[in-house]
Amino acid sequence: MASATSTSQISGVFAWEALDSRGRPTVGCEVTLRSGARGEVVVPSGASTGTYEVHERRDGGEPYGGFGVRQAVRAVVDVLAPAVHGLDAHEQETVDAALVDADGTANLSRLGGNAVLAVSLATLLAAADDAGLPLYRYLDDSGLPPLLPLPMVNIVSGGAHAGRLLDIQDVLAVPVGATETAQAIEWVWRVRTATGELLEQQGEQASLVADEGGLAAHLPTNAAALDLVTRAIERAGLRPGTDVALAVDLAASQFALPNGRYRLAIEDREVSRDEWLDEVTRWCHEFPVVSLEDVLSEDDWAGWVELTRRLPHVQLLGDDLFATHLSRLDEGIGRGAGNAILVKPNQTGTVSRAQRVVQRALESGYACVVSARSGDTEDSYLADLAIGWRAGQIKVGSLTRSERTAKWNRLLRIAAELGDRATFASRQALGGRRP
Numbered sequence: 001m002a003s004a005t006s007t008s009q010i011s012g013v014f015a016w017e018a019l020d021s022r023g024r025p026t027v028g029c030e031v032t033l034r035s036g037a038r039g040e041v042v043v044p045s046g047a048s049t050g051t052y053e054v055h056e057r058r059d060g061g062e063p064y065g066g067f068g069v070r071q072a073v074r075a076v077v078d079v080l081a082p083a084v085h086g087l088d089a090h091e092q093e094t095v096d097a098a099l100v101d102a103d104g105t106a107n108l109s110r111l112g113g114n115a116v117l118a119v120s121l122a123t124l125l126a127a128a129d130d131a132g133l134p135l136y137r138y139l140d141d142s143g144l145p146p147l148l149p150l151p152m153v154n155i156v157s158g159g160a161h162a163g164r165l166l167d168i169q170d171v172l173a174v175p176v177g178a179t180e181t182a183q184a185i186e187w188v189w190r191v192r193t194a195t196g197e198l199l200e201q202q203g204e205q206a207s208l209v210a211d212e213g214g215l216a217a218h219l220p221t222n223a224a225a226l227d228l229v230t231r232a233i234e235r236a237g238l239r240p241g242t243d244v245a246l247a248v249d250l251a252a253s254q255f256a257l258p259n260g261r262y263r264l265a266i267e268d269r270e271v272s273r274d275e276w277l278d279e280v281t282r283w284c285h286e287f288p289v290v291s292l293e294d295v296l297s298e299d300d301w302a303g304w305v306e307l308t309r310r311l312p313h314v315q316l317l318g319d320d321l322f323a324t325h326l327s328r329l330d331e332g333i334g335r336g337a338g339n340a341i342l343v344k345p346n347q348t349g350t351v352s353r354a355q356r357v358v359q360r361a362l363e364s365g366y367a368c369v370v371s372a373r374s375g376d377t378e379d380s381y382l383a384d385l386a387i388g389w390r391a392g393q394i395k396v397g398s399l400t401r402s403e404r405t406a407k408w409n410r411l412l413r414i415a416a417e418l419g420d421r422a423t424f425a426s427r428q429a430l431g432g433r434r435p
């Protein structure tokens with residue numbers, strides 16, 4: 001515990017309105033300590049946002065057609081800065097509790113989850129700077145070799161990220177057979193290139209990319225996207241399922257109907273939950289799928305339990321379902337819903353809350369995927385969070401667009417620097433009971 005005159009006390013908090021990768025305003029924040037150490041972040045923002053996420057505060061009205069975050073920025077300067085002034089940056093839990101108390105609501109709707117997270121994250125970065133350590137090292141006190149996460153990389157995009165060209169949101173490549181980060185990224189890049197070539201053969205543009213840099217194409221069915229990427233793995237000279245497998249983020253809350261059915265707009269049909277589960281189960285037989293995210297609506301606990309019973313060998317990842325909330329994760333663990341959680345710090349509002357979720361998941365045998373948002377920024381700390389929390393997996397979109405490559409490049413650099421002193425997570429990190 002640091003003393004009242006510690007040089008790691010927070011001495012300054014500065015905030016500004018910045019931009020995310022969709023060109024929408026977001027909150028930037030710098031925290032400075034008495035020692036001169038500093039941390040700076042620009043927080044991300046989702047598009048397929050779950051109902052149970054903390055509140056992202058936007059101005060409403062002008063400027064930017066209501067998308068501005070000037071009130072959130074003011075909240076940082078006027079309310080959150082005084083609330084954390086003088087607190088020790090190494091006591092993240094205390095800082096985060098002060099931020100949450102200053103807001104005073106369960107979902108951070110008074111000051112804004114975007115305001116709260118900006119201060120929380122900038123404090124963490126300042127603390128690591130103060131310790132003179134790279135963030136991933138600052139976070140990991142396990143004494144074990146650093147654990148480099150298995151990447152999950154967006155190849156084809158749909159849903160809210162690609163003008164709904166597909167109903168499902170992403171088809172991703174997971175280099176399950178890779179033994180190191182550089183090889184994992186190289187294999188995915190080869191798959192990405194091959195997918196573009198196949199699309200061009202079909203008369204599609206391979207230069208049109210979606211919010212996360214995935215390829216955006218007109219395909220006749222949702223399953224055609226899985227077929228395309230499977231063929232691309234082969235075209236890249238790799239073995240589907242052995243070298244590179246598929247993950248799918250269905251983001252089903254985006255096309256779930258209030259009556260419990262699912263509307264597949266590009267296929268012009270509607271299915272019941274059971275028909276949808278049958279269909280997704282067939283995908284797992286036809287294609288090398290190792291991970292399925294948000295297969296069902298965020299409110300369908302019973303459906304998730306049934307899904308988990310049917311496909312226990314597949315990673316069943318809850319994003320909107322859990323919304324990085326400990327209470328929702330606990331409910332899922334209790335019911336046996338899913339076997340993995342997507343962790344997005346801005347769904348929950350503070351570093352400590354997100355870290356607790358990771359710990360609970362890993363202790364409970366759930367796999368963890370640390371994830372960026374579809375509207376992200378040039379910050380690279382997410383790679384450090386994935387390593388430092390020993391999460392085992394990371395998902396930050398495609399291998400293109402600088403807000404994505406910032407994270408991959410950070411990961412590649414850390415991997416290169418550590419060499420044999422780190423462990424690569426490999427396919428063991430995936431959730432699901434494999435035979």
Ligand SMILES: C=C(OP(=O)(O)O)C(=O)O
Nearest residue numbers: 046047048049372373374
């Ligand atoms: C990253 C995702 O998208 P968004 O940030 O739009 O929620 C996701 O759904 O996993």
Ligand SMILES: [Mg+2]
Nearest residue numbers: 249251293319
């Ligand atoms: Mg998702």
